[in-house]
Amino acid sequence: MSQAEQPAQGREVDPTERLELLLRDLRSARSGLTSREAARRLVQYGPNELHRRGGHRWPGELVRQFTHPLALLLWAAAALAWVAGIIPVAVAIVVVIVINAAFAFVQELQAERAVEALAAYLPVQAKVLRDGRPAVVPAAELVPGDVLVIDEGDRISADARLVEGGVEIDLSMLTGEAMPVFRSAELLDTGVSLLRARDLVFSGTMCTEGRARAVVFATGMRTELGRIAALSERVQREESPLERQVRKVAWLIAAIAVVTGAAFVPLATFGAHLPVPEAAVFAVGLLVGNVPEGLLPVITLALALGVRDLARRGAVVKRLSAVETLGATGVICTDKTGTLTENRMRVTVIWTAAGTYEPEDGPAAGDARDPALGGLLSVMVACNNAQRDLAGTLTGDPTEMAMLAAADRLGAPGRTGGRLRLFHFDPVLKRMSTVDERDGGTWVDTKGAPETVLPLCTAIMEGGEVRPLTAARRHDVEQVVDAHARRGLRVLALAARRLDPARPAPQERADAERELTLLGLVAMHDPPRAEVAEAVAYCHAAGIRIIVVTGDHALTAAAIAQQVGIAGEHPVVVTGERLDAMSEHDLDALLREHRQLIFARSSPEAKLRIADALRAEGHVVAMTGDGVNDAPALRRADIGVAMGRSGTDVAKEAATMVLTDDNFATIVAAIRSGRQVYDNIRKFICYIFAHTTPEIVPFLVFALAGGAVPLPLTVLQLLAFDVGTETLPALALGREPAEPGLMRRPPRERSESVIRTSMLLRAWLFLGVICAVLSMSGFFYVLLKAGWHPGDPTGPGSPLHHAYRQATTMTFLGMITCQIGTAFAARTERASLRSVGVTSNPLLLWGIAFELALAAVLIYTPPFQALLGTAALTMDMLAFVAPFPLIVWGADEIRRWLLRRREAQPL
Template identity: 75%
Template structure:
């Protein structure tokens, strides 16, 4: 644009100090716009006015990532080994598990990468421009720098432009977070302010709520502020979630254990037990496959999917399964204010007249004025209804500027009939809101009287008042004492973060000409009172904040709104106390990274106001660098980059923009901050259930390995207590459904009073392994082996006696291995009940609360009976029918395993009560 134009992050930006004539010169345009031919030439040079996305198709890469996950690779190896060992059925089953999990996860995540496409929806399809000296409509994508844009009420702005004529109210909430529209005018030229605050500029993606203006386009497409945010969103990539990182570690740990066990068994079996090399390798492969948890991916998927479905019923749509768990580990929530903590609509909370303060109810409630008989209140209601441009649609909804909508609704609540059509017929003069004067006035004829109705900022309107209305409808002079009383009330409202407007009127003398200039109308006014407006907090937010505090989750307000308003809302909902630390955008921009880190560490009650998209990114990065798991909430276009950067982006579904919804991983369809608490609870529950499953799986490693160890250490004197196919039938057949059922476990008591776990905390820890391998596993192994020796010894077996085919003890040996198989299954049932809780008593969550587990156990027992008593499976697995006495021996096994662990958990709770161990948090 020449030497007076600054080039910054958005490309070419206007200099607010530059005269309009120089801007037109540098853009090589005029007040009559471009010619059509010149516009076509510029379109070729600058490109279409649209947001572009880099890169091509991503789905092949995403699909490949699902089938090459470390746990998937381990399952591929297990399937290959099972195939080599001649166990084709097991190999096919494992491959099916891999494919189903990959397909399900891919479908869940495929919709999460369309943020820039949604940004494109913020550009209108058509735009009004002046070309060839006349107004015409063109496709918004064909706008070019130098075009003269015509902006009217209700239009969405199509490009970044500088006003050259007129004034408009612009809703900037999608870019700045401000809930109140901003006035933009040719006569207002700001210097030394951020670009978005320059009052002579309008920006792509914002909406005109009132007025009419013309503006010269200086930036289109990716060079606009909207394009800059799109570029930020594109550069911010998705990182691995805590759960994904933990599952990766678990996969390698399981692989190491499985390979080590298989490799260690082969030489021992060959040299100590005298097995042939082929037999030893087959059994080693069986041990390796047996120690691969084929159900881990399905259980993780099921547990998270259950959380997803539950959250959908509560009003949260989760676009990526792992996001459920990530919410459960959240330690900091950075929340927007407008539309997140608040309802994103202005509302008159109370009015103040000579009779004092009076609350204002919602539409349809008992009118305050009518209830009190306060004539001043009724006069105030009539005035704000007359001095107003909001309107009602056929459905009865009020439309227009949010402030005027709030005032009109308040007038209705105060007993004033709402009839915009009648208002227009009674209006004789209209003096539009002037942002310099901060006033709006109308002259209306009503009931035979002609009155001036005025409203505006108290500091602007009070000097124009000479009297104040009394409750009975009379007036008294506005003396210095009365004026000070009014000003004190204004200050009190301001400290509460409310927006205050003064309301006044004046009766005109009959027969006198109507005032044509506002200076003639806006004088000698009678003050009727004050209106105090606020964007109210959502009713459920305070409770949600209290739950977050109990769960140890820190809440930081990061908003583009005014600091006083943000602080007032944060105080009302309980996020902060009376003295929070408030940092505005300029101060934050001036901070070094070290200063920001120190601020976040040192101050618990923080509010960041007037925050830019880059500022939100800085805050998220700083918190994540400290090891926090960060959830970022938002609803505007300006929130998109931070929503993508955070560990979990939470967007508003109703009031939120498409951009925010696409950039996020969780969408609150009810726009209710309280739903975040439900999501945190679901995430913690899901994580606990995954840990319970892993404990359940690991507990079976000991009884699976013990038969091989006994056989090897005895040098073959003790025959194999479990055959290869019986081991695989146990691992793949009977174990799966109860394991999956643990993903449906209800939450344990005290779940939401734990502190958040650290990002680096391992999902598998030493206490879990000790509980699984050396407590539950040892008990199950001892019970299973006791059943094996009970049958053999009862048949007259002695160590070293032959038990092979054709030997007298062969049938007893088959019954003994079957007893080992059944003993492991019954012990497994006890393990399932024990794993349902980590510290709490089973009674606290209910013995029958997990019906899927009960059905899984029933299926497991039916399958075991089929394996034991059906002749085809007897031939395949080497089992033999058991006598009632043998079966009766295994009946107490589940109660022994569960009872022992119940005693262990009781001792843990007592130690916690004595203060010797932490009272909460995941246990072994």
Template identity: 75%
Template sequence: MTDVVDVEPGVQLDPTEQLDRLLRDLRSSRSGLSSRDAQRRLVHVGTNELRRRGGRTWPRELVRQFTHPLALLLWAAAGLAWLVGIEPVAIAIVAVIVINAAFAFVQEQHAEKAVEALAAYLPMRAKVLRDGRVAEIEAIQLVPGDVLIIEEGDRISADARLLDGGIEVDLSALTGEALPAFRSADLLDSQVPLLQARDLVFSGTTCTEGEARAVVFATGMRTELGRIAALSERVERDESPLEHQVRRVAWLIALISVLMGVAFIPVATLGAGLSFLNAVIFAVGLLVGNVPEGLLPVITLALAIGVRGLARRGAVVKRLSAVETLGSTDVICTDKTGTLTENRMRVTVIHTATGTHTLDPDRPPPGEATLIHLATAMAACNNARIDDPDHTTGDPTEVAMLGAGVLLGVSLDPDERLRRRRSQFHFDPSLKRMSTLDADDQGHTWLHTKGAPETVLPLCATELDTDGHPRPLTPARRGELADLVDTQAQRGLRVLAVAERPLAPDAAPTDRDQAERDLTLLGLVAMVDPPRPEVADAVAHCHTAGIRIIVITGDHGLTAAAIAKQVGITRTEPTVITGYELDRMSETDLDTLLAGPSELIFARSSPEAKLRIADALRDAGHVVAMTGDGVNDAPALRRADIGIAMGRSGTDVAREASTMVLTDDNFATITAAVQAGRRVYDNIRKFILYIFAHATPEVTPFVVFALSGGAVPLPLTVLQLLAFDVGTETLPALALGREPAEPGLMQRPPRKRSEPVIRAPMLLRAWLFLGLICAALEMAGFFYVLLKAGWHPGAPTDVGTPLHHAYQQATTMTFLGMVAGQIGTAFAARTERASLRSIGVLSNPLLLWGIAFELVLAAAIIYLPPLQSVLGTAPLTLDMLALTVPFPIIVWGADELRRWLLRRTNKHAAIT
């Protein structure tokens, strides 16, 4: 980081000579490389990416699976069993810990790879000169010798030397400096540290203003950023809020389980008269029965699956936790251009002092002087390129103006435009205009300006008349122009004003305020950007889902209102707030406005306004999704709960600051993401309910054994319980994470930010409704077998007694009863309120396969001799099997009845 750019003593370097030497050494030119040469260099130097050189992280991740709270609880149970001499149980519990840790590790690795794979959906892009023309390539394909085209908002992806132009660069990623630094091709620094050289730009930094071209001299790990990455590489996995919340619940479960186990040992020995050994067996069973082993890995995998599904729909989510947040979004602040509309601008009408001209490709307007001046200004004050009709580069508005200029007979080659340009005042989001200083063929210098009419017209003193001469811009004419802008805006057209000013060649102003004054208005250009056809349905879904939509745009208020009405965002007369009005509002006034019932459109708004609106909404307790695409949108995107950047039209800075990137720039994708977020959140709750519902039937056998004082033999052995937890529970739980969305998912209001994933009604349904029913059924099966064999309370069932085989069948019956109840619970957990018929019994084939697997596994445990000897099971007779057949239907049917009563009660409550 202390490298110094050095030269020979006494040698005065010329910037042009230095550049020529660099280009010679890189075997490149100012027109860039050919595609074939670039491919050869890519093979030789490798891809432009930072590669991991640090040690492996998987051993640490694997160790973590053995030390989370639920695993620690099982370790305690294994240690307790070993201390009292029941080694087979201790060994079995350790085996469960190992199996569960391996399963969780595999799932988390899968989840991590799923998130890392999203990079393929969102490759960093770079604009370069290849084969003499501008091409957009993936940044990893950059090679030394490439000529970069750097524009405002671009992330610089390689170390490069500027060839021409000047830019402001944010170097904070390398130097920590918050203020942007100016870099120019005309500044040649020597005897300074490398990062301070004002003619160099570096990978990992961002261009915040200006345009330039630069030749790449270092890529990948050879860049300054690569050096830093090689020195300090640390990869930490962030825990999502949902995982944090579930981990806290896991600690709570562990604490309750330990307290129950410790408390029941003296109760069982002193109160129930059990031996100390039987009391410890009971405690171990209680601990194991309370542990939802698959909870954490299943949640991680479900979130990862949700992220992958969203990516396929065009929404690249960069954090697992964002899936959870999407489900509770209740306000969407959206831009207009490109999000609600197609972002395919086309100039339709031009208004000048000579009249109104409709732009028709088949019937171009006459080539009068005023229109020629207008077309020249549109072509000069422009940074877009049209290489051919199918290959355009640049902002859609500028592309549309270039196309209009061609129809008017003025076509300016990009290289010629760059040769004529003397300087540029870049588009300023707060000023809403852009200007360039250009020379013509006669050597005259002109200022060309384009921008929002309300910011350009006040700077105009004259207007070009029908003869091509300036005439005073009277107040009456200004009123006509204002009415004209409003009329076009009400039709949903975007209107820009174009102006010019002749300048003396030797007195070109460098100050923007001095340059942009005393302008001559050339005309008003109206262009259409039609709404996306799919947005209207998406907006309707948002309204029924209780999601408020606020439009925040830099466009004219009437244009935004017209588009908002066309897509259904506004259903009454909206309240339109201009940027000027917003700036004059106090925080209290803004809070009152946002809290009111009005449909809001913020027009001519600056990026700072987005940040202020996001702050106000979040302070009011709303979960906010905010769209943005510019450099200055980055603070608002970071502040919003879900920052949404545009993948096509957005800048690299906006994409990096965002939580989610739309690869298609489409508002409908936001609605789809919210729906997917709700679905994933619902499915997480479903399999948490499914897992928790088994705690009651798992604990009940040990409670019956303890409370009977040993008169009732243990209805389920610890080894059988472990087989149930590990073998039959996991696959159906995973399948519930793939459940289709319930009917009415987008008719529900958004959940509150503070609502926990595990709530009291869920626990009551799991433990005291579904769990109690399953427990009653399994115990009924257990006592059926024992009583049929002639057992009475207190009768011996140990090895060698006449009732021992019947006892083994009875415990096997308890195991099978739990499996049968588990199947009913799986179907009941598929919906929270809707009937199973409404979503389809067969609509989740993965669940059916999971149930088939657990039935096959249960049959193997019951009928295969090797497993019988290990787990203490015995084959069941046909009447025993027949008794368990209705168990799933009873469990599911009881919950179906509960949900029907719940729907009916809510319906009556709504009517009254």
């Protein structure tokens, strides 16, 4: 095999060989590939993607639909019917199972596609050198030979060998090691495993610190991650808490159905004197009537639609179970910058010992007689990672872009010298430093939070001279910082030190950041988002607590919190130092005693402590974050919320939900949607359970009457009701608009079950009893009108047989019309139907129209009359059942009115 052919096989190159040899084998260079060469290699190697094992998971999903508890119960019923020799009933039940499984399977596939489609909201991109210049390309278009540009917070998209620089890498997803490891182009390892080689980085891992460049030697399934994916036997499907609850309920329903069916056999045999085979038929029918076949697929569909709706609003939820959790959120721990504010920093004031300057005034504001201003502008430019692209647009961190723009407006020259060393911004130290060549010398340039920079300063530039930074002068500077912070401005201190040319540049942070000279302060304004105040008001009304956890100055954080309504005039502000000194007991007491809390100058580790403390108290916690070190807190919270625009890949990977607009109001909208989905699940469960009573009562009336009353509903009519007319309205209830007052309720408890006693009482003993009474009244209306008396024969050949078929049809139609009433009643739990609007759910109206049309087909077409034992109804019979929906809905409307009246009365 020639060297030119070797890269096509991916791993035939040795990534640990000398760098010059590796670049030769990859036919690449330190400057990367040309765009044309990269396009050719993309055709050769294919996209940089992991392929799903076997291509499809659908066989397992399909089997699962036939084996959940409700399906197993129906299989048992079919087997009983077959053994009893009732072949038509057995076949009908199997058809029910197949239809239900097919429907649920389609919904599972739709849900899976909905979740997979969310990847479009999170485009995975990589920074590479193309045509000798930095460029951003889709990660799927990486090819061997590309040179990656790796920055802090990036997810590495291919296996690569470092060619310059050093980075710390989180290899936990490959090795399980929690601590990041250092990788550097200067460290050459041979004769070791690839994962131990200190000059290699791998696809799927995260850069937690540093900056480097690396040449790609493997992509797609040829990477270490690809090899692991290829070895995976299967992917376990995660079951949400809601699904676990419903599964428990399914077993409960199964037990009730079996007990009811078994109890009916002796009742029918000894009470109605039926032969055992006929009693078994009715027992099977009773069992089938107790099983809500559409329960699981309707829940799956409701969750999937919730995920899709949230994505449209800017909240990308990465798993279905999170929709349920969102609805129970009781505490939001939010950052300030970019979440509560617009993250559009603008420098408003620059302060030096000689005076104050406003960048908006332009270059004239830069007084040439103030050397401190000139030095400060130099630090603003040098200690800065923001850049201009080819079009002249600034890119980078919003704070650094604001400083670079302000320096430009004040007439500062661009970066003139070279950078020798970079000490990245540290979220714990809250500062950043660089070692730069400028003005004929070597300088340490530092910027950061005033309380972390001032202790490193021993002097201040004042009146053109460097003077000692006395305690009194330090106090004056702190007063200036506080004055700006009270106005809601973010303040940074800038300092510098000229290095001795006879000594080498410092390589350690501690050696660089010492004996600095304070040059001045930069105050920036980041206005609150206009929509946040309204969202905060919604949270307060909903009983949701908001805690601000930010790295900003305490006064700045408090000012912004007051502006958006999170805090009042005297919020409790806890600094990072105070929090670090607290014991776990003290932190728990603080969180219990004070609702309005602001944690300022907090480290990412503080977020983790706060999340743990709140969850230990039983709260459901949503935590926002965007940095690399926010990942542990995002994982620990019930709902980790990452910023889609400003967030790092590490944070997005750890989060449960990603905001594509970085907006706090979107979190509140997601909670509202989660509550709505959970409410709707309860609504259609109530709707389905309400039909259990009218399905059982006809069989009980027949058995308890000792045969004097003929069976009011046949088994096949019951199956037609369960499968044909019930499912579509239940699905439509899953799309019900939010009930008024949704965001004025307190959050539900973490342990609260989806099915409550009050729901069962309403479904079984209120709505169910009304429906049963009405449908049985239709049955007796037809029989009595035909001259029937208890005990009269109604079998085939008897004079009353046609009237009996009309009577069972009336029971069937009465249950369907009552079903319409329960659908409208179930739309709200407490509010009136008028408050949500009769026509506000068009899907429900279409579902009702469908079930009425289906009922007409089943009642009036000869094939179904022969199959189900139905008969055409006369106009007076139709007029008799027409008011049923209004009676059912009206009774529940009165119940809800009484409930609202009782709740409104003072205690």
